[in-house]
Amino acid sequence: MADKGKKGAEIGSFITKYFLLIADAILILVFGILRPGFLQPINLLDIISTASLVGTMGMGAGIVMMVGEMNFGVAAEATLTASILGWSLGKGYMPAYVAALLAALVLIGLMGVLDSFFAVILGVPAFIATLAISKINDGFVRLLTENKTMYYSSWPELFTFIGQGKIAGIPVITIVFVLIIAALWFLMEKTRLGSYIEAVGNNQSCCSHVGINVRKVKIIAFVICSVVCGFSGIMASSKTANVMNTLGSSLMMDAMAAAMMGATFLRPGRFNIPGTVVAALLTSIISNGIIFMGAPDFLKDMISGVILIIAVGYIAMTRKEGLPSVKMG
Amino acid sequence: MMADAAPLLSIKEITKKFTGITAVDHVSFDIGNNEIHALIGENGAGKSTLCKMLTGEYNIDEGHIEINGEEMHFKEPADSMKVGISMVYQERNLVGYMTAAQNVFLGSEPMKGIVVDQKEIQKKAEKLQEYLGVNIPLDVPVEKLGAGEQQLVEIMRANSTTPQILILDEPTASLGEGEIGPFLNFVKKMTKDLDLSVIYITHKLEEIFAIADKVTVMADGKKTLTANISEITQEECVKAMIRGDKIKTFDIPKKDYKELEKKKVIEVNELTYGGKEHDVQFYVCKGEAVGFYGLVGSGRTETMEIISGIRPADKKEFMFDGETVTGGDSFKMIQKGIILTPELRRDGIFPSLNLVENVCTLFVKKFATAIGMIKKKEGVDFTLEVLKKNGTKYTSRNQLISELSGGNMQKIIIGRSIEVENLKLITMDEPTAGMDLGAKSEIYLKIRNLTDNLEKGVIFISSELEELLKVCDRMYVFYEGNIVKELKREEFDKEVILGYALGGAVNG
Known part of the structure; x- marks a missing residue:
C-alpha cells in the first residue's frame, strides 16, 4: 500500500518534471500523424528557428525573474536594439556590421543598468520601473524608425546572416540559439555568479x-537580461530583414510565458534555462502545427494559454512559495 | 601582566542610538575563554542590537570592544569573522533548494577556475561535520530538513570559519519542545570540544540555567546584571529583566465546575478535515478561560479556525449556544457570537489603513446607513472608545496601524473583537507572541476580565505553557490533531501536560 503510494508519487513527480517535454513530443506526433508534411526536416528546422526568438528572449527575461524581479521592458529593449543597429547601419554612422552590433548591445546593456538603478537602487517595484522605461524606449524606437517599418537598402548582407543564413544546411539562427543556450546554461549551472x-x-x-552583494547580483542580472533580449531583437530583425515597431511586443508574451512555464520543467518551482527552451519549443510547435493544419490562427493563442495556465496553476497548487517573481510585489 | 589577564572579548561602554531611541546604552561586560555566556532580556531590551555591533553589522556609536586586550573596529561582518566572531541569526538564513553543503559554503565556494567545485564543497562539508560531531544529510535540499537540522546547518556555516566566539541569537525559538533538550546538549558539548566561547541570546530562563556559565541581563538597552550562574536565582534574573513594576497581577477565582457546566457555550466532539477524523472533544462554559496547549502543528489552530468558519472542513458539527451548527463562514459565525484573533498579527490588520478603518471594518453594518454609506463620525467615536478602553498607545487615530508596536496592534485586534455584539466565545491564537512581560500581563488581565466580569467564554491558544498555567481555568492538550487530555486548574501539572503534548499519553 505504502509502496504503491510512493510509486504513484514518483510517477506524478516524473510527469510534472517532464510535462513540457512530453507535451512537445505528443504534439509533434499528433501533428505528424495528421499532416505527415509537418515532420519534414525543413519544417522542423523552421520550428526551431521560430522557437529561437521566443526562447532567447525568454531566457533573458527569466534571468531577471530568477533574482526575484521582473522586467516588463524586454519587448521595447529588443525592438530598440534592432532599431539602433538598423539605423546606425542604414544611415552609415557605423562602418562595419560587427561594430554596430556590439555598440547596440552595449547601449542596451546600459539600459539594463538604468532599469536596475530604479528597480534595485531606488527600490521602485521592478515591474513598474521597467514598464515606465519601456514607454520611453518605445518613443525612441518610433524616433529611429520614423514610425514605420524600417528598411534600408544600404544594409550590408551580414544584416540578414543571423536570421536567414545557413551553414552546412543548418540555419545560422539555430546555431546561434544553441550557443546562447549553452552559454547561459554554463553561467547558471557552473559558475559562482x-x-x-x-x-x-x-x-x-x-x-x-553570508556576504553576497545582493544589489550587484541583481544589477548584473538586469544587464544580462537586457543584452540577451536585445540580441533576440537583432535575431528577429535579421530574420525578417526589417525592423517593425511590433518586433519585440509580438515576442514578449510568449517569451514571458516560456520562462514561467519553464519553471515547471526539471526543477518545479525554479526558473531554469532548459525549461525555458523546452517551453519556447512548445509555443513554436503549437503555432506551426496550427498553421500546418490550416486551422484558424486564434486557436494557437487559446491552446498556448490553456497550457500555460495549467502549468502555472499546477505549481501554485503544489508549491506553497510559488514562482519567485510571479508574486510581483 | 595586563595582556595575560585580558579577557577574550571585552565590551566597553558601547552605545547604539537609532533615531530617537537608545537601543543599547553604555553596556560593558567580558566574555572569558570557553564560557557560555547567556544574554537575556525581554524583546526590545537590546540584545540583538548589541550582538550586531559585535559582528560589525551595526556601527558602534560610543565605546568600543577589545579582543584579547586589543581594540577592534569592525566595518562589516566580514571584519569580525576574520578575528573569530561568528553569529547565527534568529531567522533562518538558508537557500531552500540548495543542499546543506552548498548552504554552508554559500558566499565562499571553493572554485576550480571559473567553475564552482561541487565535489570540494561536499568534501569540506563532510570534514566540518566530523569536526563538529553532527550528523545531518548533506546532499538533500535544506527545505526538506526539519527546523532542528536547519539550525545545525547554520551552526556549521558559522563554524566554517573556525571562530573563537559564536553568537547564537534565540536558537531555540524555531525548535519544537522535543528538539530543545538535545540542542542544548549539543551546544554544551560543542563549546567544550572546540574550545569555543558562546554568547547565547534567549528569553527563556530554563535554558540559561541548563547550559550557561555566566549570565548578563539587559533591560531597556541597559545592562542590569552580570553574574555567575551558580550565584544567582531565577527570581533575581526576572527582577533584573523587568526593572520597575510593569507586571500586573491578578487572582483567579475558584470555579465550581458543576455549576459552570450548566452554562456551556460550545461543545464539540469531532471534526473531519484534511481527509481525517479528529477527536477533539471539548467544551467551554460562560465565564471560563480554556487553554489549548500542544506543539506547533498539533491541531490547535486548525480546530478553532474550523469552528470559527475560517478554514474549510470536510465535516463539522457542534453545539453552540444551544443550537447545532454544521456550516457557515466566518461572517456567519461572528454574527452568532464566535470570533477568533489570528495567530499571525498581520492576518488581523490592514497594514496600510489607519486605526479607525482597522477598528470599524469589523462593524461595517453598524456604522453604515441603510443604503450602505459609512457613518464616519460614529465610527471615529467608537474607535476612540475602543482605543481608550484597551489602553492602546498611539499618536493619532489617523496613523497607520502598522506604525504601532506588536502589543498595541494586538490590543486593537482584541479590543475590536470583544466589541462584537452578543459575543459569546472568543478564541485568541497566540495573542502574546513576541511581546514583553509587561504587555503580556495586560493580555492576561484582559482575558480574566472577559471571563470573570463579562461572562464570556475564552479559548487561549499558546505554545508557552507557563502562561496557560497562569491564566486558564481548564486546559486541553493537543497531539497530532486530537485532544489527548483535559485538565482542571487544580490538576495542572507541567510534567503531565508536556508528556501528553510530546507523545500522546506516555506519561499519563
Whole structure:
C-alpha cells in the first residue's frame, strides 16, 4: 500500500518534471500523424528557428525573474536594439556590421543598468520601473524608425546572416540559439555568479548575511537580461530583414510565458534555462502545427494559454512559495 | 601582566542610538575563554542590537570592544569573522533548494577556475561535520530538513570559519519542545570540544540555567546584571529583566465546575478535515478561560479556525449556544457570537489603513446607513472608545496601524473583537507572541476580565505553557490533531501536560 503510494508519487513527480517535454513530443506526433508534411526536416528546422526568438528572449527575461524581479521592458529593449543597429547601419554612422552590433548591445546593456538603478537602487517595484522605461524606449524606437517599418537598402548582407543564413544546411539562427543556450546554461549551472543569481531570488536576506552583494547580483542580472533580449531583437530583425515597431511586443508574451512555464520543467518551482527552451519549443510547435493544419490562427493563442495556465496553476497548487517573481510585489 | 589577564572579548561602554531611541546604552561586560555566556532580556531590551555591533553589522556609536586586550573596529561582518566572531541569526538564513553543503559554503565556494567545485564543497562539508560531531544529510535540499537540522546547518556555516566566539541569537525559538533538550546538549558539548566561547541570546530562563556559565541581563538597552550562574536565582534574573513594576497581577477565582457546566457555550466532539477524523472533544462554559496547549502543528489552530468558519472542513458539527451548527463562514459565525484573533498579527490588520478603518471594518453594518454609506463620525467615536478602553498607545487615530508596536496592534485586534455584539466565545491564537512581560500581563488581565466580569467564554491558544498555567481555568492538550487530555486548574501539572503534548499519553 505504502509502496504503491510512493510509486504513484514518483510517477506524478516524473510527469510534472517532464510535462513540457512530453507535451512537445505528443504534439509533434499528433501533428505528424495528421499532416505527415509537418515532420519534414525543413519544417522542423523552421520550428526551431521560430522557437529561437521566443526562447532567447525568454531566457533573458527569466534571468531577471530568477533574482526575484521582473522586467516588463524586454519587448521595447529588443525592438530598440534592432532599431539602433538598423539605423546606425542604414544611415552609415557605423562602418562595419560587427561594430554596430556590439555598440547596440552595449547601449542596451546600459539600459539594463538604468532599469536596475530604479528597480534595485531606488527600490521602485521592478515591474513598474521597467514598464515606465519601456514607454520611453518605445518613443525612441518610433524616433529611429520614423514610425514605420524600417528598411534600408544600404544594409550590408551580414544584416540578414543571423536570421536567414545557413551553414552546412543548418540555419545560422539555430546555431546561434544553441550557443546562447549553452552559454547561459554554463553561467547558471557552473559558475559562482549563476548560483548567486538563483540564491538571491530564493532568499535575499540569507545572501546578504553570508556576504553576497545582493544589489550587484541583481544589477548584473538586469544587464544580462537586457543584452540577451536585445540580441533576440537583432535575431528577429535579421530574420525578417526589417525592423517593425511590433518586433519585440509580438515576442514578449510568449517569451514571458516560456520562462514561467519553464519553471515547471526539471526543477518545479525554479526558473531554469532548459525549461525555458523546452517551453519556447512548445509555443513554436503549437503555432506551426496550427498553421500546418490550416486551422484558424486564434486557436494557437487559446491552446498556448490553456497550457500555460495549467502549468502555472499546477505549481501554485503544489508549491506553497510559488514562482519567485510571479508574486510581483 | 595586563595582556595575560585580558579577557577574550571585552565590551566597553558601547552605545547604539537609532533615531530617537537608545537601543543599547553604555553596556560593558567580558566574555572569558570557553564560557557560555547567556544574554537575556525581554524583546526590545537590546540584545540583538548589541550582538550586531559585535559582528560589525551595526556601527558602534560610543565605546568600543577589545579582543584579547586589543581594540577592534569592525566595518562589516566580514571584519569580525576574520578575528573569530561568528553569529547565527534568529531567522533562518538558508537557500531552500540548495543542499546543506552548498548552504554552508554559500558566499565562499571553493572554485576550480571559473567553475564552482561541487565535489570540494561536499568534501569540506563532510570534514566540518566530523569536526563538529553532527550528523545531518548533506546532499538533500535544506527545505526538506526539519527546523532542528536547519539550525545545525547554520551552526556549521558559522563554524566554517573556525571562530573563537559564536553568537547564537534565540536558537531555540524555531525548535519544537522535543528538539530543545538535545540542542542544548549539543551546544554544551560543542563549546567544550572546540574550545569555543558562546554568547547565547534567549528569553527563556530554563535554558540559561541548563547550559550557561555566566549570565548578563539587559533591560531597556541597559545592562542590569552580570553574574555567575551558580550565584544567582531565577527570581533575581526576572527582577533584573523587568526593572520597575510593569507586571500586573491578578487572582483567579475558584470555579465550581458543576455549576459552570450548566452554562456551556460550545461543545464539540469531532471534526473531519484534511481527509481525517479528529477527536477533539471539548467544551467551554460562560465565564471560563480554556487553554489549548500542544506543539506547533498539533491541531490547535486548525480546530478553532474550523469552528470559527475560517478554514474549510470536510465535516463539522457542534453545539453552540444551544443550537447545532454544521456550516457557515466566518461572517456567519461572528454574527452568532464566535470570533477568533489570528495567530499571525498581520492576518488581523490592514497594514496600510489607519486605526479607525482597522477598528470599524469589523462593524461595517453598524456604522453604515441603510443604503450602505459609512457613518464616519460614529465610527471615529467608537474607535476612540475602543482605543481608550484597551489602553492602546498611539499618536493619532489617523496613523497607520502598522506604525504601532506588536502589543498595541494586538490590543486593537482584541479590543475590536470583544466589541462584537452578543459575543459569546472568543478564541485568541497566540495573542502574546513576541511581546514583553509587561504587555503580556495586560493580555492576561484582559482575558480574566472577559471571563470573570463579562461572562464570556475564552479559548487561549499558546505554545508557552507557563502562561496557560497562569491564566486558564481548564486546559486541553493537543497531539497530532486530537485532544489527548483535559485538565482542571487544580490538576495542572507541567510534567503531565508536556508528556501528553510530546507523545500522546506516555506519561499519563
